[in-house]
Amino acid sequence: MVNVCIITGFGINSDYESKYAFELAGADIVNRVHVNDLINKKENLENYNILMFPGGFAFADDLGSGRVLANKFRYNLREDLTNFINADKLIFGVCNGFQVLVKMGVLPELDGVQYQQEVSLIGNASGLFEGRWVQLKPLKSPCVWTHDYKHNLEVPVRHGEGQFVVKDKKTLEKLWERNLVPFVYDPDEYPNNPNGSIDGIAAICNDSGHIFGMMPHPECHLNKYQHPKWTRGKIPAENGLKIFKNAVEYIRKKQI
């Protein structure tokens, strides 16, 4: 069985699209689960094998996007999350969800999960909220979620704090040495790189390829009708649905 837990509550707004993406991808159970229901034990992560943090404005981006929700998990659900990660299950964070994962310190977890932040996503270099479709180039990586992308992926961005930064040069070197960057903005220049991320980094994964985060929204490009040029231009060969299908097929094969 492929059972997906999609975190919701407190200003998250891409949970329904994310649920639909996993249903299209063939998951068996896809539940939107309020973070408080996990904390109050009304729900339990051990009933799931895929966990997604969707986009939105959790806690209205107070203290910086993703910070409060990251702390809610880090200080109330650390044991459950660690068990989930150690069971080789899959975790995905999109936009606000990506911000949560890096600020919780579980991505990229270069020296094992220690809940210590190693990278961040800060205010866009433009100082503006950026919203548009962008091109991403897939790169070789262990990422389960981006397996077998052969063409540039076109997906929308909509964020104010998407600038990927690292705590030091060593961290950046490790990300490249270990191929932990599954997507870069291509071309790596504004406006296609909407936020000024270092090296055009749009997404990162951990060494196992099970934990993955990206700023653009693949759940908003699941079919050609969502693409802005579907009535009058060339539709890209691949869309965001493949990310969700890769995850569902991985779990089904591994029966985790």
Ligand SMILES: NC(=O)CC[C@H](N)C(=O)O
């Ligand atoms: N669409 C989103 O998830 C936005 C993330 C975050 N609120 C930001 O503005 O950067």
